[in-house]
Amino acid sequence: MLPMRKIAHRACFIVSRTVYMTCCCGCCSALRPRYKRLVDNIFPAIPQDGLVKSNMEKLTFYSLSSPEKLDRIGEYLFQKASRDIYRRRHGFVIIAMEAMDQLLVACHSQTLNLFVESFLKMVQKLLESTDPQLQILATQSFVRFANIEEDTPSYHRRYDFFVSKFSAMCHSNHIDKLTRDNIRLAGIQGLQGVIRKTVSDDLVENIWEAQHMDKIVPSLLYNMQTAEKYDTVLCMEGGAGEEEPARLAEACLRELVGRASFGHIRSVLRPVLTHFDRHELWIPNDFAVHTFKIIMFSIQAQYSYSVVEALMQHLDAGGNNTGDARDNTRVRAARATVLSNIVAIAAGDSVGPSVLEIINNLLTNLRASVARDSEKETDEKLYQEALINALGEFADHLPDFQKIDIMMFIINKVPSSQRCNKGTKADAMLQSILLKSLLKVGTTYRTTELSKAFPAAFLEALLRVAAAAEARSRTLLQRILHTLLDRRANAPRLLRAT
Structure with a gap:
């Protein structure tokens, strides 16, 4: 047993140390920055x-x-x-x-x-x-x-991580559907925030660069695919249904395309086309038509021709390099069908050279298709019909004087009868296809005065086709003449008579 004096001394030491530590802690806390x-x-x-x-x-x-x-x-x-x-x-x-x-x-x-x-x-x-x-x-x-407007420039910020992370969230495969949808919604909202924060500030990272667009655009398309049905009209109305990933992704794509300047349109279109090729989404083409209509309705009107031009250049790229020729032709036909669905939207804003440039590109693709078709039996007819329909849809939304110019342009591309009579099978097929195209444009023309419908040079060029050896070409010529002469809708009666 310790003496009472030592016990008392130790107790006093413990109490004094406790008081000291408490005071020190209190003092340290008081010394912490405010x-x-x-x-x-x-x-x-x-x-x-x-x-x-x-x-x-x-x-x-x-x-x-x-x-x-x-x-x-x-x-x-x-x-x-x-x-x-x-x-x-x-x-x-x-x-x-x-x-x-x-x-x-x-x-x-x-x-x-x-x-x-x-x-x-x-x-x-x-x-x-x-x-x-x-x-x-x-x-x-x-x-x-992202919704806060800043007055001072921000030179040093980078959003690489946020683009990558939000894109990854858009592809969430969480086992719980509700959680998965919430994560995907958050990812799309995040991408929308990055877009809003960067497109209007030239001093921050350029969001239009390929390294960012290759993540943003496919992420939006991936979620748009999950929609139960593709309703473009309802999508363009906006607002309702944006608590669903598919609808919010559509809204985000509309905003991205709407903010794109002329120099940045291709930055958006390239990953769109790549996504459809890589994931074989052209057939069936309901989703492709829906997507490109959203783009056409969202883009600034003066830039709409760029979308048509990009899609036509993608037609030239051919089908998927993998698979047989028939699959490739069907992919080309599906792309051409998408083109025929959107080309009319661009027609109202196309003027001067851009009109003939579109027509020339379509005719060039037709000529290439005829060349492939004449070499061996392939499934090119669907592709040709889709291109002709695109030509007709485009012409239908142009004024009548431009339709005459287009028909003059087409008739000058038709091989002469002498060349077809002495030439190859390809020349005869090309003559027939171009006359079909001419007829397609002619059906959209409303004749009021015959002098305007048949300028001298146009009438002479048409009559020269009458000497064609192919009965099919002569029949098409008769239908073109009947269509342009008919002002009272009597042409169907002539068809029934034959």
């Missing part, structure tokens, strides 16, 4: 109580009165959230993100750049977690940031 104490005070004892609003107001007031402390406040919040993510204390992470959001909204535009770096680090940290709730929360915060 911004850290204010940040610490916004967190409750248990996360279920939520953000301490009164203390958050104090932190916000301090941030506004001392903007030079914003970057330190943001960095400290980021450090606390990082520790809580590691310890899986997600309740406190959510509170830290909420505080970040409130500070972001409260910041004046002049001081926003001081805070954004820490804010984006926090968003990135949450997106890197495997918890869907934190990923969705981070995306919502990023979207709020």
